[in-house]
Each structure stands twice: as structure tokens, then as C-alpha cells.
Amino acid sequence: MPDRTEIRLIAPGDAAPIAAHRARDVELLRRWEPAQPPALLTAEGQAERIDRLLAGHRAGTLWPGVVLADGEVVGQVTVGGVLPQPHLRRGSLGYWIASTAQNRGHAGRAVGLALRVMAEELGLRRAEASTNLENLPSQRVLRRNGFSPYGVAHSTILLDGEWQDSLLWELILGD
Numbered sequence: 001m002p003d004r005t006e007i008r009l010i011a012p013g014d015a016a017p018i019a020a021h022r023a024r025d026v027e028l029l030r031r032w033e034p035a036q037p038p039a040l041l042t043a044e045g046q047a048e049r050i051d052r053l054l055a056g057h058r059a060g061t062l063w064p065g066v067v068l069a070d071g072e073v074v075g076q077v078t079v080g081g082v083l084p085q086p087h088l089r090r091g092s093l094g095y096w097i098a099s100t101a102q103n104r105g106h107a108g109r110a111v112g113l114a115l116r117v118m119a120e121e122l123g124l125r126r127a128e129a130s131t132n133l134e135n136l137p138s139q140r141v142l143r144r145n146g147f148s149p150y151g152v153a154h155s156t157i158l159l160d161g162e163w164q165d166s167l168l169w170e171l172i173l174g175d
Contacts (some may be wrong), residue, residue, distance in 0.1 A: 003069040003101075005109035007077050007117070010053055010064045015046035017073040020067070021098035022046070030098055032132055034158055053078075060084060063117060067097060074101035077096040077114045082122060090126035091118055095141075107141045115145060119173040127173055129164040134158070139167065147171045 007059035023041040039045030053064035061082050069139070073096035093114055097107045103122040105149060118124040132139045139149075147169040155163035 003104055003106070005106045006068040006071075006114070007113045008068065008108050009057065009063045010050055010066050010076070012047060012050055013137055015050055016043040016067050018050075018076065019043045019046040021075070021100075021133075025099045029096065030160060031061075032135055032138070032159070033096075039100055042121055043142050043151075056080075063091070063114075063122060065110075065114065065117070067095070068100075068159070069101050069104070071154070074098045074106060075110065075164075077110045079114060079118055079122065079124075081128075082124070084123060089124050090128060091122060091124050093118070093127055093129045107138070108144050109139055111145045115171070117171065125173055127171040129169040131169065132157070133165050139169075141171045 019040070019042050022036070026041065032046070035092065037045070041047045053062065056062040057064055059104045063079040063082065067077055073120065075095065077093070077095040079091040079093055093111065095107060095110055095114070098105055111135060115127060127147070129142055130153065133152070148171070149150050149167050151168045153166045153168055157164050158165045
């Protein structure tokens with residue numbers, strides 16, 4: 001039986017488990033994310049980051065969540081760049097899963113749950129995401145959740161000292 005996957009709004013108490021996952025997986029995440037300040041590998045640094053994320057949530061610009069496997073924090077899912085205006089209503093989805101919980105379906109289930117938050121709680125019409133061109137596992141997660149690729153953005157993210165292209169994804173919510 002697979003682990004139960006849930007998502008919820010991030011909380012200050014999530015700082016220590018997030019920092020532990022990030023510190024352990026720093027080399028793994030380096031392929032897909034920009035370099036992070038060393039402080040983000042500590043509970044104190046994550047607590048400050050969580051405060052900023054929750055301020056963005058209160059301002060209505062993002063929905064920062066954690067991914068739980070059987071009640072334990074194993075990653076994050078965030079809806080950023082929220083544009084709730086009637087003529088825009090879109091947000092950008094990002095996520096990561098700790099190495100200790102990968103390949104068990106948590107990313108796919110978390111993305112599905114986040115899409116529900118985007119449509120039902122945030123009232124968004126369009127979900128967007130981007131992946132590194134080589135990040136096939138993340139592309140499979142998006143495809144399984146109904147996303148379609150719609151273009152390539154060139155030189156969009158600095159990873160390990162090199163500018164990388166990103167594959168852009170979209171999903172119209174409610175269709």
C-alpha cells in the first residue's frame with residue numbers, strides 16, 4: 001500500500017525537517033535549482049524563509065505548501081506568481097520531494113492536490129510550470145497531471161554556473 005500523500009500550508013514548525021532534507025539533498029537538487037545560500041540548509045534560515053513565504057501568502061501572491069507522506073514533511077509544493085485578477089487568474093507551480101521519499105508517487109499526488117488548491121481555493125484558471133529540459137521525472141509528473149508543454153524559454157535559469165533553457169508547461173484548470 002503506497003504512503004498517503006497530503007499537502008497543507010507551510011508552518012513555522014516545518015523549518016527543521018525542510019532544512020534537514022535540503023542539507024542532505026543539496027547535491028541532488030543542484031541539478032535542478034539555482035545555488036541557495038548556506039543559511040537555507042539550517043532550521044533558522046528556513047524559519048526566516050517560511051516567514052517570508054507566509055507574508056506572501058497573506059498578501060495573496062503565493063500559496064506555499066509542504067508535501068506530507070503519512071504525516072511527515074517530505075517536500076514542498078508552491079503556487080507562486082499568483083495573479084488573481086479576473087482577466088489573468090493564473091499561478092506558477094513548483095515542487096520538490098526529498099530523496100528519501102522519491103519514486104513513490106508523492107510528487108504526482110502533491111501536484112494533483114495543488115491543482116485542486118489552485119482551482120478551488122485560489123480561484124485560478126491557468127496553471128503554469130517549467131522544468132529543466134533534462135528533468136524527465138518532473139516532466140512525467142506534469143504530463144500525468146494534464147499539463148502540456150508549450151515552448152522553450154532560453155537561458156532562463158543559472159544552474160551550476162551555466163544558463164539553462166526551460167521547458168514551459170500549461171494547464172487550463174476546470175477543463
